Amino acid sequence: MxxxxxxxxxxxxxxxxxxxxxxxxxxxxxxxxxxxxxxxxxxxxxxxxxxxxxxxxxxxxxxxxxxxxxxxxxxxxxxxxxxxxxxxxxxxxxxxxxxxxxxxxxxxxxxxxxxxxxxxxxxxxxxxxPSRIPLxxxxxxxxxxxxxxxxxxxxxxxxxxxxxxxxxxxxxxxxxxxxxxxxxxxxxxxxxxxxxxxxxxxxxxxxxxxxxxxxxxxxxxxxxxxxxxxxxxxxxxxxxxxxxxxxxxxxxxxxxxxxxxxxxxxGSINPMFIFPHALGNRCEALAQGWANSLTMGAGQFCTNPGVAVVMKGDTAEQFVSMMSNSLSSVPEQTMLTQGIAEAYRAGQQRMAAQDGALEVLSSQCQGRSAMPFLYQTTAKQWLANKELAHEVFGPLGIVVMAEDLAEFELVAEQLEGQLTTTLHIDEADYPAAKGLMPILARKSGRVLANGFPTGVEVCDSMVHGGPYPAxxxxxxxxxxxxxxxxxxxxxxxxxxxxxxxxxxxxxxxxx
The missing domain is CATH 3.40.605.10 (Aldehyde Dehydrogenase; Chain A, domain 1)
Known part of the structure; x- marks a missing residue:
């Protein structure tokens, strides 16, 4: 019919x-x-x-x-x-x-x-x-x-x-x-x-x-x-x-x-904190998983994970390279409306104009289509420039390189309210991750471990909300x-x- x-x-x-x-x-x-x-x-x-x-x-x-x-x-x-x-x-x-x-x-x-x-x-x-004393x-x-x-x-x-x-x-x-x-x-x-x-x-x-x-x-x-x-x-x-x-x-x-x-x-930028042992043991899988999540539905999900915070080092550089390679193979996707496509391009151009935003993967987007972009910055630059933390609704990601666990916590503390935050951890990362948990629980409606937040399970225990502006x-x-x-x-x-x-x-x- x-x-x-x-x-x-x-x-x-x-x-x-x-x-x-x-x-x-x-x-x-x-x-x-x-x-x-x-x-x-x-x-x-x-x-x-x-x-x-x-x-x-x-x-x-x-x-x-x-x-x-x-x-x-x-x-x-x-x-x-x-x-x-x-x-x-x-x-x-x-x-x-x-x-x-x-x-x-x-x-x-x-x-x-x-x-x-x-x-x-x-x-x-x-x-x-009725007999209770005094009343x-x-x-x-x-x-x-x-x-x-x-x-x-x-x-x-x-x-x-x-x-x-x-x-x-x-x-x-x-x-x-x-x-x-x-x-x-x-x-x-x-x-x-x-x-x-x-x-x-x-x-x-x-x-x-x-x-x-x-x-x-x-x-x-x-x-x-x-x-x-x-x-x-x-x-x-x-x-x-x-x-x-x-x-x-x-x-x-x-x-x-x-x-x-x-x-x-x-909406939300849904940051992920990728700890050193997890990154060292699963670098390629994490890069591919993030690429898939970031570009699912042309990135048009409110739980799209737009930010990955990693510890600076050779493995982190390898992760960025693998992520760029994974994203470069993603085909052009149609966005839901012309207005959303225009807003995505404007958001990407705003990101490109920020001090400290190093463009890792560039693309060309026209009309109602979207292609992925990838940027890289340091935790110090991220903390100094709030524009880097603004949501870009679409398949755009940014990697934040932290010097140490203290910068992990500083990045988490500066976050605005989020729908989701994510920990990627192996068992050896648990002691370091434990200190981050109270911060993430305060900042978000849903905290994940070793997953990607794109998609929301409809069930009794789900929370899809969070502190403002999520x-x-x-x-x-x-x-x-x-x-x-x-x-x-x-x-x-x-x-x-x-x-x-x-x-x-x-x-x-x-x-």
Missing amino acids: TFHPHGKFLIAGQWLVTEHRFESVPVYGTPVSYCKSRVEDVSAAVEAAEAAFYAYSQTSRLERSKFLHTIADEIEARAEQITAIGCAETGLPEARLQGERGRTCGQLRLFAEYILSGTYLDRRCDEAL PRPDLKLMQQPIGPVAVFGASNFPLAFSTAGGDTASALAAGCPVVVKGHPAHPGTGEIVAEAIHAAIEKCQMPAGVFSFLQDSGESFAMGEALVTHPLIKAVGFTGSLKGGRALFDLCAARPEPIPFFGEL STNFGATSVGTMAIRRFLRPVCFQDIPTALLPEDLIFASLD
Whole structure:
């Protein structure tokens, strides 16, 4: 079956048309015209979400679980069409789209199963102590409750897993919150067909129509995003994207008359610290592994490891040479958007202009394509020039040569917040690495040993977040079951009659 986009956007079960339109910019195939949502459409979608909130938030965990499973079923029913239009819009290979679709459906099913246990509700009961001296204690019960309508911004680099039905949408729906999605203009057709899948699930499960709306625009103006995050009925925002765009939205959320949480995942340089024994024993394997990770998906992953810190010496020089050879064999890759490609070239040119940045491998990039670059610097130069530590979104790496372990620790201490940090170690490196661990744990959301951070496992214990600027809320994760907590808040019920308590809390008090 072939999918033919209709170019409409969805508000509370209705596919709507406006006069103003924009065209997609696919890597191949014919551009498609899509309707631009207006600021007044934002209000209609958010008001519909608010109208749906009380009914949807009171659905049972079993009902929401079936709803999430049905969304996954409907996405899988459109698998071939999603892959076809996703590849055309983004230039990503079929295998990547198929894998990302599997991850998207896997996230939905993970949340669907997780909420059945009720453990995420963090239910607590303290029985009344009427005879306590000097004062009696009332009956107290606590449970997490959904917060209200959530705004979600689709990501450019993940057309499925972090977009229309991605982790933010899935976790908000699992928590009991309606969602308004602003689709990303880089893949409007992919967003549209996934929105159709969610709409079909809403109808099959007889959920309130306003539980999900999908808005589209060209991305040329900030007006619709601003209208969404500043609408007084929106209670939280999920965002994956650039530091500049995320910080602008974060500031808007903080400046509202009622400030709301902004859960922004804004990227990271994801540094790796390669210790001497590991480098000496596995130099070639480490160089090849880093090259593969750095260039995976043209480096368009927020966990892309852009920095390797090594101890100065002959082995380190050999590592740089091997890394350069590995990168030089990587073919030209298509980037997700023209804007991302232009930003990559600008970042590379900024890096090349820095004092202390020695170009090891140079390439030529034109149009929407990307080729890898490799630079080298010293720890002293790195510590003196913060520009060297700025993220370049794409397949660009920099090797930082340290004189000794003390410089390893200085580099780690100067890091801004990171999504990930990595140790490459052999057993003989453990004593030296032990002193670095508290620093890395403080600086990042995920610390790895002897691996590469590209890719994020979707499971209970995953943390995809970190201190600012990796994310705007260091206590949250956008991947894994703990992501549901972002869209809940604790409520205490004091001396409330059992007949008036939430159903989930009644059962908890009887356990």
